Amino acid sequence: MLNTFIFVVLPYVALALLIFVTPYRYLTNRLTWSAYSTQFLERKALFWGINPWHYGIIPILAAHVVGVVAPGTVKGFLANQDTLIILESLGLGLGLFALFGCLVLLPRRVNSPLLKRVTFASDYILLILLTLQTATGIYIATFMRWGSQWYLHTAVPYLWSLAAMSPRVDYMADFPMVLKLHAAGAFLIVALLPFTKLVHLLFLPIGFIKEPPILYRWRAKHMP
Ligand code: HEM
Helix, strand or coil: CHHHHHHHHHHHHHHHHHHHHHHHHHHHCHHHCCCCCCCCCCCHHHHHHHHHHHHHHHHHHHHHHHHHHCHHHHHHHHCCHHHHHHHHHHHHHHHHHHHHHHHHHHHHHHHCHHHHHCCCHHHHHHHHHHHHHHHHHHHHHHHCCCHHHHHHHCHHHHHHHHHCCCCCHHHCCCCCHHHHHHHHHHHHHHHHHHHCHHHHHHCCHHHHHHCCCCCCCCCHHHCC
16 A cells, blocks of 8 residues: 555656646746745855755766666676775765755754745755655665665666556565655655746756846845
């Protein structure tokens, strides 16, 4: 029951929301189609949060994707023990770097009265979810060795079975709960993407330049 919910219901609901809500938001609420900046309210903690987060998580997500699209090539790479250890260590370092970023960004919003005023429930939910997602990933990488290898023989065929509309839950059913939570977290993040500022992920960096500017209106007493 739980397995069916996590590995069948959640991913398809997430995909449906992504496909239908994203264009709706793009067409009806264009000015919110971005990670609106809080840089002019607070920039010191932002620097120490946003940089580790992005430099850590982007290569990790890219590695997740490369495993899915080119499992054979990755398998060849990881067959060499030295390469396996180097890549896993690199992944762990990047994961910890990303987690550090989350742990700066979350209190940044909680502790600043000025930022609190421009922080929505969706911002908190997203930040907490990303922190948990990163933490469960680090746990898996540390205590369920060697994830980069068994991922190719379990999660990857499962994800392909999802894409083929014929989900093979058996690939994932016997994993410990922490991996199920990690997968559920990933689907939840995809489901929330069109409702939160994570929607900016759909832009290539160049897209930001072409986008219309975001309009801020502040009353004088709110100005920093
Ligand atoms: C929003 C999507 C996701 C995010 C942000 C994410 C994030 C992470 C992070 C930060 C790590 C730690 C990397 C390290 O320290 O080496 C990790 C590891 C891992 N993730 Fe994910 N993940 C996502 C989706 C998924 C999905 C859908 C699966 C499979 C169903 C998955 C399976 C794994 C596995 C097996 C590891 C361990 C890799 C290793 O041991 O090197 N992840 N993830």
